[in-house]
Amino acid sequence: xxxxxxxxxxxxxRPGRALATVSRAGRxxxxxxxxxxxxxxxxxxxxxxxxxxxxxxxxxxxxxQAIRTDSVVNRTDRLTMEEIDAEVAAVRASRRRQ
Numbered sequence: 001x002x003x004x005x006x007x008x009x010x011x012x013x014r015p016g017r018a019l020a021t022v023s024r025a026g027r028x029x030x031x032x033x034x035x036x037x038x039x040x041x042x043x044x045x046x047x048x049x050x051x052x053x054x055x056x057x058x059x060x061x062x063x064x065q066a067i068r069t070d071s072v073v074n075r076t077d078r079l080t081m082e083e084i085d086a087e088v089a090a091v092r093a094s095r096r097r098q
Contacts, residue, residue, distance in 0.1 A: 001026050006040075008032045 004025035011018045011030055022028050022040045030038040043051045071077040079087075 003039075004028045006030050008037060 002025065004021055004027070006018055006021060006028050008030055018028065018040070022042050026042065028040040029036055030040060041051065068077070
C-alpha cells in the first residue's frame with residue numbers, strides 16, 4: 001500500500017480535501033516541517049472500534065519492542081531467572097517498607 005504525504009499546513013487549510021485523500025489513498029502521513037508527525041487511516045462507523053483495537057495492538061507492539069531494545073542496551077536481557085527473582089523480591093521488600 002502506498003502512503004500519501006501531506007503537510008500539516010495543507011491539512012489545516014483544507015481538512016475536507018485531506019479526508020478525501022485518506023479515503024482515496026488508504027493512509028496519509030502528516031508532516032510538519034518535512035518531518036513525520038501523524039498517520040491518518042480511513043475508518044467508518046462500522047469499523048472504528050476494530051480500527052482502534054488495531055492501533056492499540058500497534059502501540060503495544062511498539063512498547064514491547066522498546067522494552068526489548070532497552071534490555072539489550074542495558075544488558076538486562078542476560079539476567080538469569082534467579083537474578084530476576086532476586087530483583088523482584090528486592091522491589092517488593094522496598095515497597096513494603098514504604
